Amino acid sequence: MAEQRKNTFALKSGLARMLKGGVIMDVVTVEHAKIAEDAGAVAVMALERVPADIRAKGGVARMSDPKLIKQIMKAVTIPVMAKVRIGHFVEAQVLESLGVDYIDESEVLTPADEQYHIDKSSFHVPFVCGCRNLGEALRRIDEGAAMLRTKGEAGTGNVVEAVRQARAVYAELGALKTMSAAALAKKAKEYRVPLELVKKVAREGLPVVNFSAGGIATPADAALMMQLGVEGVFVGSGIFKSQNPKKRAKAIVEATTHFDNPDIIAKVSEGLGEPMHGIDVASMPAHERLAGRGI
Amino acid sequence: MWRACQRTSVWQVEAFSMTGVLALQGDFAEHVRVLEALGEKATLVRLPADLAKVERLIIPGGESTTIGKLLEQSGLLTAIKKRAKAGMPIWGTCAGAIVLAKHIEGGRADQKSLGLLDITARRNAYGRQQESFETSIMIPTISKKKIAVAFIRAPILTRPGKAVKVLATRGKEIIAVQQGDLLATTFHPEIPGSKQFHYYFLNMGSH
Numbered sequence: 051m052a053e054q055r056k057n058t059f060a061l062k063s064g065l066a067r068m069l070k071g072g073v074i075m076d077v078v079t080v081e082h083a084k085i086a087e088d089a090g091a092v093a094v095m096a097l098e099r100v101p102a103d104i105r106a107k108g109g110v111a112r113m114s115d116p117k118l119i120k121q122i123m124k125a126v127t128i129p130v131m132a133k134v135r136i137g138h139f140v141e142a143q144v145l146e147s148l149g150v151d152y153i154d155e156s157e158v159l160t161p162a163d164e165q166y167h168i169d170k171s172s173f174h175v176p177f178v179c180g181c182r183n184l185g186e187a188l189r190r191i192d193e194g195a196a197m198l199r200t201k202g203e204a205g206t207g208n209v210v211e212a213v214r215q216a217r218a219v220y221a222e223l224g225a226l227k228t229m230s231a232a233a234l235a236k237k238a239k240e241y242r243v244p245l246e247l248v249k250k251v252a253r254e255g256l257p258v259v260n261f262s263a264g265g266i267a268t269p270a271d272a273a274l275m276m277q278l279g280v281e282g283v284f285v286g287s288g289i290f291k292s293q294n295p296k297k298r299a300k301a302i303v304e305a306t307t308h309f310d311n312p313d314i315i316a317k318v319s320e321g322l323g324e325p326m327h328g329i330d331v332a333s334m335p336a337h338e339r340l341a342g343r344g345i
Numbered sequence: 346m347w348r349a350c351q352r353t354s355v356w357q358v359e360a361f362s363m364t365g366v367l368a369l370q371g372d373f374a375e376h377v378r379v380l381e382a383l384g385e386k387a388t389l390v391r392l393p394a395d396l397a398k399v400e401r402l403i404i405p406g407g408e409s410t411t412i413g414k415l416l417e418q419s420g421l422l423t424a425i426k427k428r429a430k431a432g433m434p435i436w437g438t439c440a441g442a443i444v445l446a447k448h449i450e451g452g453r454a455d456q457k458s459l460g461l462l463d464i465t466a467r468r469n470a471y472g473r474q475q476e477s478f479e480t481s482i483m484i485p486t487i488s489k490k491k492i493a494v495a496f497i498r499a500p501i502l503t504r505p506g507k508a509v510k511v512l513a514t515r516g517k518e519i520i521a522v523q524q525g526d527l528l529a530t531t532f533h534p535e536i537p538g539s540k541q542f543h544y545y546f547l548n549m550g551s552h
Contacts, residue, residue: 052491054478061477064372064497064536068406068440071370087453090414092370092407127453127468128408129498151474151498174475307369307415308391 062176062196065129065151066259069093069197069282073272073303074261076100076286078118080125086289089299093129093152095284096122101158101205101264102287102326105338111159113141116148123150131178136344137163146175152197153177157343158204158286167344170194180263182215182341184222185241188251191258192243198256200280201341202264205287207328209265209274211341216262216278226252264341267292267325269305269318276309293323364547365390365399369415371407371440375535379543393424401434401546404441406497406533409468412444413457422457429461434526436546442466442529443500450503462527463506470501470518479537484513484521487545493537500531523549 072092077083078100086094098114099107113134123130129151134141136155141162145153155168157180170177171194179190180201187198200219202212226237226248234252238245250257262275263284272283283306289299301318308314336342364380366373368389380387380403390396402425404412416422429435437445444458446466471477477498481491502519505511513521513530521530526549534542 052480052482054480056478057475058479060479060536061474061495061497064495064533065474065477067372067375067536068408068497070372070374070407071368072408072411087410090411092411123473127451128410129474146475149473149475176474303411304415304418308419311391 057174059196063258065176066178066197069129069261070259071307072282073299073306074131074282074284075289075299076284077122078290080121082290082295083122083126085296086299087126087128089296090303091128091299092282093131094122094126095131095133095154095286096150097133100287100290101340102207102291103205104158105205111135113138113144113159116144119145119148119150123148133159134168135159135162137161137166137168139168142168142173142175142177146173150175155179155195155344157201157340161343167193170196178261180341180344181219182345183218184226186345187219187256187260188241188243188247191256192247195258197259197261199261199263199284202262202266203331203334204264204340205329206265206331206334207267207288207291207326208331209267209271210331212262212265212271212275213278215341216275216280219260220279223251223255265331266302267328268322269301269315272302273305273309273315276306282306287326291326293325298322298325362386363388363399365396365402367402367404367412367421367441369407369419369421370411371405372533372535373405375533376403376405376438376543379535379538379540383540383543383547385543385547390421391419393420396421396424396428399433401549402428402436403546404435404437404444405535406439406441409440409443409449409458410453410456412440416444416459417457422459425459426461429459429527432526434528434546434549435461436528436530436542437462438530438533438535439497439499442502442531443468445527445529446502447506448504462522462524462529463509464502464519464522464524464529465504466500466502468500469498471496471499474498480515482513482515482520482532486512488541490541492534492539492541494530494532494534494539495536496532497536502529502531
């Protein structure tokens with residue numbers, strides 16, 4: 051049999067490519083995980099509390115109980131992701147040993163390291179990381195992330211930050227394409243990443259898939275982010291904090307696929323019941339904002 | 346251009362050669378990239394109306410449970426079956442192979458599939474993501490050279506029916522088959538960007 055290579059960057063980023071056009075749903079129980087799979091989720095994020103409850107509870111938010119993650123891995127046939135604290139490479143070692151399909155090094159949990167993210171290239175398991183702009187995106191890629199998501203503002207049910215960040219990432223990407231060699235060198239310094247990476251991204255675009263997260267609560271929100279250029283969506287509190295999670299989950303899946311078809315988005319948006327209540331991000335004090343973590 | 350050589354005129358290439366890539370979910374853009382590199386026109390298929398424009402269809406990698414549900418909700422499940430009966434060539438890669446298969450193991454009891462290919466697809470047969478692998482394979486029917494491919498949470502095909510021709514195995518595992526105008530591969534040539542399978546598929550309907 052021919053030689054085989056495992057855990058390469060092509061395979062890590064390749065799994066994310068298989069998730070494109072799909073919805074990754076936060077689930078806190080086996081029952082939620084099954085509802086998500088039933089609704090057509092492409093993957094689930096196994097965690098103890100959705101971001102809205104992490105906000106409400108306060109205190110330190112950590113990696114979930116391995117027992118819960120294992121139960122969810124057993125319950126569904128789709129990929130299972132789980133979150134670790136920014137910089138907490140031992141939590142990542144634990145999740146790798148459990149065999150999760152993807153690790154989210156997430157600002158939704160309380161950061162463990164204020165200076166360094168995890169050296170993700172040294173792991174077998176692929177990582178997804180949050181970003182608010184191209185600088186954050188490229189730093190995470192340089193550290194070995196195989197997938198990106200804009201951070202949005204998790205647990206708010208408010209899409210405004212997700213929109214701001216997606217616009218920032220794609221505007222900065224567009225600007226890169228027409229820059230002179232000198233300007234690219236300046237950008238590499240500003241972004242604190244190797245010039246080679248900046249040049250490659252200017253030529254070919256991002257080498258990994260970019261999803262949207264943090265604040266998506268309706269089918270129209272999901273389609274909005276897709277029309278802004280992201281390649282898929284994470285929905286956290288938006289589904290299981292709404293009145294009818296089953297119906298809303300299915301509707302968000304359909305709206306993500308048919309994001310450029312208003313007739314279908316209208317149809318699936320009918321009679322979904324109350325969405326999650328939501329928070330006005332502009333009125334939030336800075337210390338309550340999660341997106342500023344891990345820059 | 347290679348296709349123009351096989352047709353009687355350039356006009357016919359313009360008029361008839363359009364490959365659809367099912368774009369409900371998955372790595373459809375990667376397939377479009379390879380098709381375009383071969384000089385083939387490609388269009389995304391999300392609704393039955395899109396299917397009417399294409400001569401052949403690629404079902405990409407993705408999550409087979411998700412693609413199955415969206416096939417049914419969009420009306421494409423019936424529409425694709427109908428076109429398949431009329432002889433439209435279809436190629437499924439990974440999740441696409443599962444969606445084509447008559448029988449699915451390791452799936453969900455209610456999992457929807459086209460059920461066109463007389464074979465059993467065993468989902469996630471190698472295990473979870475850390476068992477995914479890249480390799481190169483030799484398939485004389487397709488190419489004289491080794492082809493770089495990626496197996497990502499890949500299925501294995503078993504129990505092929507009489508009409509199914511096994512194109513490639515890896516040890517004892519069946520990884521590529523053809524049944525008339527249907528092609529199925531458990532791996533992704535489009536991830537490393539290999540073009541040989543796309544070239545073979547584009548010529549399948551022209552015998």
